[in-house]
Amino acid sequence: MAVSAKEVLSGDIQAAARLMRDLDDEIPSAHRTLKTLYRHTGRASILGITGAPGAGKSTLVDCLTEHLRREGKSVGIVAIDPTSPFSGGAILGDRIRMQKHTLDDGVFIKSLATRGHLGGLSKSTIDIVNVMDAMGKDVVIIETVGVGQDEVEIVKVAHTNLVLVVPGMGDDIQALKAGILEIADIFVVNKSDREGADRTKLELETMVGMNTYREGEWEPPVMATVAQTGAGVPELLSEVEKHWTFISREENLLRYRRERARVELLEILKKKLIDKAVDDLSRNKVLDHLLRDIANKTRDPYSIAEQVVNHRFDFPLGAEPGKGKGIRRGRA
Helix, strand or coil: CCCCHHHHHCCCHHHHHHHHHHHHCCCHHHHHHHHHHHHHCCCCEEEEEEECCCCCHHHHHHHHHHHHHHCCCCEEEEEEECECCCCCCECCHHHHCCHHHCCCCCEEEEEEECCCCCCCCCCCHHHHHHHHHHCCCCEEEEECCCCCCCCCHHHHCCCEEEEEECCCCCCHHHHHCCCHHHHCCEEEECCCCCCCHHHHHHHHHHHHHHCCCCCCCCCCCEEECECCCCECHHHHHHHHHHHHHHHHCHHHHHHHHHHHHHHHHHHHHHHHHHHHHHHHHHHCCCHHHHHHHHHCCCCCHHHHHHHHHCCCCCCCCCCCCCCCCCCCCCCC
16 A cells, blocks of 8 residues: 555654655655655755775764764664675665664664665665655764765765775875765764874875865864764764754755755656656667667667657667668657
8 A cells, every 4th residue: 555645744654664665666656655745855964974895884873873862863864785686685784783773763774775776875865865854854864885986976965974984094095085085074084093093084184174165165074983982973973063054054055955956856857768768669669679789789879879869760660670761750
C-alpha cells in the first residue's frame, strides 16, 4: 500500500521507512508522495561528512549524533554504503557502528547502497534527505561512501561539508587539493592523537591561508578531533553552528536555496530524459539496431546521441538501418 504524505508528516517512522525504501527502489507512487511532501522541506540543517576510507567518518557521525541528542535535537542519518556484489544492497558497516542509536526514537538511520552511482552518494540521496526533512528532523547527517578525491557530490546537497583527513597524509594533501579538499566548509583532522597530527593541521591551515577570500566569504577553519573518545567534538559542533548561522544570512540562504533547487531539478531532468529516450528507442525497436551499429563501428555514439536529443533518425523507426529508403523523422 502506498505511503501517504500525512503519515510521514505525523511522524510515523514506519511509514517514513517504507517511503524511503520505495524511493530507493524507484516506485512511482513514492515519487507522487514526495511531490506533496516537498513543500514541507527546507527546515532541517544538513551536514555532510566526507573523506577517504579509514578517516573515521562513521565514528565521528556517531559522536556528533550523541552530542546533538544531548542538545535535544532530532537527527536523521543517511549512511551511504558500498553496494554488495551479492545482494545489490548496502553493506551495512556504518549502521553496525551506530548500534547504540538504533533504539533512540529521536534518531533515524537509513543506509543506502551506491548501486554504481559515482561521486560518493546514492542516486536517491536527495529524496531520502527530503523525507527526513519533512518528517521533522532538526539535523540530517549525510555520510558518504568514502571513494576518495572525486567524492564531491556532497557539496550539492549539504549546508555544511566536513572533510576528514588523518595524520600521515603528507604530500597527499597537495594531490587532493584540486579535488575533495576544495569542497570543505570545515576541515577536520581526525585521530589527532596520532603522531604527525600537528603537521597535518599546519599543512591544511597553510593551504587555506594560500587561498584568497573576499570580504564576507566563509574561510574554512581546521579542527582537530579524536572521534573515538569525543575529544574536540564540542568545539567542532560550535564551528558547525557558526557556519549554519553564516548560511542563514538572507543573502547567503537565498543563494544556497537557488543552487540547491538547480541541482535537484537538473538531477531529476537528467534521469527522466534519459529514461524517456531509452524507452522511446526500445519501444520503436531502434535501440538494438543502434547498439549493433555502434559495436560494428558503422555509426558513432556521438552522432546518435545528437539525433536522439533532436528526435531525428536516419532510418524509419522499426526498420533496420541500411534497409529501405532512409528518412529523417522530424521533431515529435
